[in-house]
Amino acid sequence: MRWRGNPKSNNIEDRRSERVSGLGGSGGGGMLRLLPMVFKLLGFKGTVILAVCVGVFGLFTGNLGNILAILGLQQDATTSVSEAPLRETAEEKELVDFISVILADTEETWSTLFRQKGQTYQEPRLVLFRDAVKSACGMANSAMGPFYCPGDHQVYIDLGFYDQLKNRFKAPGDFAQAYVISHEIGHHVQTLLGISSKVHTAQSKLSKAEGNKLSVRQELQADCLAGVWANHANSTRQLLEVGDIEEGLAAASAIGDDTLQKQSQGYVSPDSFSHGSAEQRVKWFKIGFESGDMDDCDTFNNLGR
Template identity: 65%
Template sequence: MRWRGNRQSGNIEDRRGMRTPSARGFGGGGGMLNLLPMVFKLFGFKGGLVAVLAIGAYSLFSGNLDSLLGGGMQGLSPEQGQQSQQIEQSAEEKALVRFVSVVLADTEETWHQLFREKGSRYKEPKLVLFRGAVKSACGLGQAAMGPFYCPADQKVYIDLSFYSDLKDRFKAPGDFAQAYVIAHEVGHHVQTLLGVSKKVQAAKKGLDEVKANQLSVRQELQADCLAGIWAHHADHSRQLLEAGDVEEGLTAASAIGDDRLQKQSQGYVSPDSFTHGSSKQRVKWFKIGMQSGQLKDCDTFSAKSL
């Protein structure tokens, strides 16, 4: 990607120097080891850290994280729930922070333009950098869950160490693969602004788990399509993309498909428990958004076939 030297966003909120107390019920030193059984039971995954990362595949935008993690930090604001520490970062991490800021700024360019064309105004989200754990308006978030978006505070949360997992565990290296992750979470923010997220949550009430999961899949695939829309405009309007970038994005979309993650974590695939879509579906909708660049072509909820 041709990102160096481009405008950086003013919406980065750096909490990497803040320590978040352990949530009640984690058993003190148990930490993530105590979290894993709860997460696996709730989401139907039975194996390994890869399964935990699959929960969000990169978004826990629906529901409250405190309810998942035992409610240990209810009543605390993000600032009250964290203690400041001095930030130590490598040159590589500093460059990654600049990259994330540039990508966020470029998504702002795209969505301001598209919202203006619709006669409305785009409200920019904040992107929170954290390490290990973070208090959001949706509750306590853990790095092992992967990046996520919280509609209650309209912020994207990311621990930059996730990008090492994307490269090493998911075999999806490259700066455009990293940009795809941010664009997907910003896609959830767009869904919030358009009222899609609220409608999905209302529609889920009273549904059984399988049907609720099917709605989640359609919402996640739409976020993939919206990420593709950003990529379309980043390329056509600002020429950010270089040779091989599209392939990086498609590899990342494929790498975090429910079928692939379930096969890796539990050895078999359970389509009824999909919440984000298969690798094939995620690639398909990312490509639709990237080729079209138009919101109307990202209507996954009306699509007869995903």
């Protein structure tokens, strides 16, 4: 990507020097306190399945709060935050600069698109953390992966995730990294437009299977919105280089529910999809990228498109 020298966002909050202890703290000790409650609710098999879903599918979840709220596990906890010296490598510094530039570019795109519809885009903040972080959606550790919290309109990313993206999911490249950010920003757009709250309300009245289908539609829409951003980043500011879109498509495919399920359990269970298959995720990202029109991202009425 041609990102160097481009404007940076003022909405980066660096908490990497913070060390959080308590629920969801470093090392996962806080999450372990929830196991008796989870076991009582779900049983042994359900607990194992939940662990797999949180550890694998959670890497690309857009709404951490929804996971905890659905289980009824969101709760206040005593936490403490301490400061530790931040030792930043040159590679990490460059990655932070890259993230700041990409965030600024999403701000430019979505401010323009919202203005064209007579609306105002409220810029989200992006929080960098290490190991564990406290958000309005509760505590989370780095195993959850990047997430968007609608409660505080913030995206949370542990830089270590990008190593997993490259090594575990075999999706290297700077545009693959940008795709992750733009997908989470897509969830912010959904929140501002009232889509996320409508999905959550509808899910409360549906069976688990039907609720999962809505989650898939919501996630695919975020993929499509990521594609819309990529279209404008390229057509307006020429950020993309040859091979960038292929990097994004590879990332979308690598984290499809069917791909992840095959890796974690050896078979595919479509009824438990939460984000969509690899084919669906690639398709909807391409729809957004090719049109550049957010109105084409209506996954709720055109899932079979």
